[in-house]
Amino acid sequence: MNKLTSIYDRSRVPLYIQVASVMRQRIDTGHWLEGDKISTLEELEKEFAVARVTIRQAIELLREEGLLNAQQGRGTFVSGKPKHNRWLNLANDFDVMVSSIKDNVLKRVHIEETASSPELSEGEGQLAEDGYVFLRSVQYNSGEPFSVVNLHLARSIFDKGGKQFMHAAALPKIVEMADVTISHAHQTLTIGVASPETADLLKIGLGEPTADCRLVLVDDKDVAIYVADIHYHKNCFALRTDLLERSGPRRGAGK
Amino acid sequence: MNKLTSIYDRSRVPLYIQVASVMRQRIDTGHWLEGDKISTLEELEKEFAVARVTIRQAIELLREEGLLNAQQGRGTFVSGKPKHNRWLNLANDFDVMVSSIKDNVLKRVHIEETASSPELSEGEGQLAEDGYVFLRSVQYNSGEPFSVVNLHLARSIFDKGGKQFMHAAALPKIVEMADVTISHAHQTLTIGVASPETADLLKIGLGEPTADCRLVLVDDKDVAIYVADIHYHKNCFALRTDLLERSGPRRGAGK
DNA sequence: CTCAATTTGTTCGTATGTATG
DNA sequence: ACATACATACGAACAAATTGA
Numbered sequence: 147m148n149k150l151t152s153i154y155d156r157s158r159v160p161l162y163i164q165v166a167s168v169m170r171q172r173i174d175t176g177h178w179l180e181g182d183k184i185s186t187l188e189e190l191e192k193e194f195a196v197a198r199v200t201i202r203q204a205i206e207l208l209r210e211e212g213l214l215n216a217q218q219g220r221g222t223f224v225s226g227k228p229k230h231n232r233w234l235n236l237a238n239d240f241d242v243m244v245s246s247i248k249d250n251v252l253k254r255v256h257i258e259e260t261a262s263s264p265e266l267s268e269g270e271g272q273l274a275e276d277g278y279v280f281l282r283s284v285q286y287n288s289g290e291p292f293s294v295v296n297l298h299l300a301r302s303i304f305d306k307g308g309k310q311f312m313h314a315a316a317l318p319k320i321v322e323m324a325d326v327t328i329s330h331a332h333q334t335l336t337i338g339v340a341s342p343e344t345a346d347l348l349k350i351g352l353g354e355p356t357a358d359c360r361l362v363l364v365d366d367k368d369v370a371i372y373v374a375d376i377h378y379h380k381n382c383f384a385l386r387t388d389l390l391e392r393s394g395p396r397r398g399a400g401k
Numbered sequence: 402m403n404k405l406t407s408i409y410d411r412s413r414v415p416l417y418i419q420v421a422s423v424m425r426q427r428i429d430t431g432h433w434l435e436g437d438k439i440s441t442l443e444e445l446e447k448e449f450a451v452a453r454v455t456i457r458q459a460i461e462l463l464r465e466e467g468l469l470n471a472q473q474g475r476g477t478f479v480s481g482k483p484k485h486n487r488w489l490n491l492a493n494d495f496d497v498m499v500s501s502i503k504d505n506v507l508k509r510v511h512i513e514e515t516a517s518s519p520e521l522s523e524g525e526g527q528l529a530e531d532g533y534v535f536l537r538s539v540q541y542n543s544g545e546p547f548s549v550v551n552l553h554l555a556r557s558i559f560d561k562g563g564k565q566f567m568h569a570a571a572l573p574k575i576v577e578m579a580d581v582t583i584s585h586a587h588q589t590l591t592i593g594v595a596s597p598e599t600a601d602l603l604k605i606g607l608g609e610p611t612a613d614c615r616l617v618l619v620d621d622k623d624v625a626i627y628v629a630d631i632h633y634h635k636n637c638f639a640l641r642t643d644l645l646e647r648s649g650p651r652r653g654a655g656k
Numbered sequence: 657c658t659c660a661a662t663t664t665g666t667t668c669g670t671a672t673g674t675a676t677g
Numbered sequence: 678a679c680a681t682a683c684a685t686a687c688g689a690a691c692a693a694a695t696t697g698a
Binding site for chain 2: 153154156157158160163167168171175181219232234237239240241243265282294299307321322323324325326328329330331332333334335336337338339341342345349350351352353354355357361366380383384385386388389390393395396397398
């Protein structure tokens with residue numbers, strides 16, 4: 147009967163969690179402001195077309211997160227905003243990217259010297275003949291993990307760098323190599339889901355969304371020397387650009 | 402006891418759906434190839450540390466999606482790949498963006514002539530003095546909705562465009578206006594969750610992830626004349642760039 | 657052809673979580 | 678707070694189909 151019913155059905159997440167996520171979003175976007183009294187249970191029941199207990203479960207969830215504060219007889223109030231760490235500014239310029247990751251705190255969690263080759267799609271260059279080394283690392287910001295990097299590095303590059311790759315970001319090292327020319331840096335950004343490994347390292351739930359960034363460096367012989375699959379925690383991730391930065395102000399066409 | 406147990410606990414999504422999403426990913430990434438026989442129920446039980454019935458529920462889910470095909474006595478086989486509509490190539494260049502949306506099929510679903518002003522963050526310009534008009538539209542590709550655009554358009558611009566804005570994308574119209582200068586086009590990309598309205602229009606579940614793109618056009622007087630919050634269906638979304646496109650090949654520093 | 661091993665399919669009982677009114 | 682209904686998850690046992698020795 148209700149329009150919402152069909153929406154609820156499309157998600158298999160428990161109803162009270164769906165309701166909670168809508169409420170959380172309202173607080174986050176400022177639709178409900180801090181200190182405000184939110185609608186009464188009765189109003190919320192009607193709006194979401196669910197039972198009272200379900201609303202209460204949702205409120206309880208947000209209370210545990212410190213976002214809501216219910217007071218018997220008075221009402222329910224907004225007591226805080228969800229925390230975001232949108233400090234990560236993904237680069238859309240190669241030099242900015244290289245310099246920004248140079249000082250990253252990272253922890254190598256896995257190295258496979260004889261790894262299988264990465265899957266390359268159309269336009270991402272050719273596979274290196276001498277195979278790849280696989281490196282996995284986690285990047286931290288103030289103690290919290292915010293990204294997992296799965297890197298296939300061409301063996302030739304790995305050997306050239308020696309032990310440098312063990313404890314620092316690979317990209318700046320490669321850029322500094324005198325006899326390596328990078329002709330393309332293909333970046334693809336999508337939304338993915340956390341695998342068991344990623345979920346474990348990022349401390350998130352299995353199958354939760356992540357911002358996935360694939361970065362493939364291709365040398366002057368069209369060989370993919372660096373193939374990284376990076377999974378970012380969704381709350382840390384933001385990509386900011388001024389689309390007119392390079393071309394300058396746009397005066398009306400006035401034709 | 403198990404390492405996975407704690408990961409399961411972090412997500413409130415039913416266990417069999419979590420397991421299914423891991424399996425779906427394995428098929429998608431080619432870890433499990435089409436035609437292959439996947440591990441037996443017994444092996445999967447152990448790997449995921451769940452009951453047999455739970456594995457079967459996950460398999461049933463993927464069977465309905467056409468990804469798996471279980472045969473009694475033989476095993477379970479991969480019968481297809483998840484479909485992606487990653488055809489959407491979000492622009493990182495203003496001209497490309499304008500030209501790419503010019504021919505979009507869209508449906509205006511909501512217009513508010515006297516709307517509240519949008520929330521602007523630091524650096525996104527000043528609010529227009531004459532207020533805003535709010536427009537909501539849905540964009541379709543071969544009948545399927547792939548994005549919802551919530552647009553606050555400065556009233557001055559809206560009045561200038563007349564009825565043009567009713568049935569076509571606003572951006573190209575604005576660019577063509579002779580007396581309008583766009584000095585900045587701030588784009589911010591994040592991962593968000595679907596509100597009831599967005600979920601309804603995109604035909605996804607409440608609280609499911611979306612790719613959120615905010616585009617703010619600022620004129621030469623630092624006024625935000627166009628403030629769009631765009632929610633993309635996560636499966637349609639991809640942002641591809643060559644980070645070296647503008648600066649050209651990078652020869653080793655060789656200092 | 658039969659037998660045994662393998663593998664998926666089904667069912668039962670129990671416990672807990674979700675949602676309604 | 679209560680009674681009710683249904684979904685989720687477990688473990689274990691048993692049934693049915695396939696395969697190869």
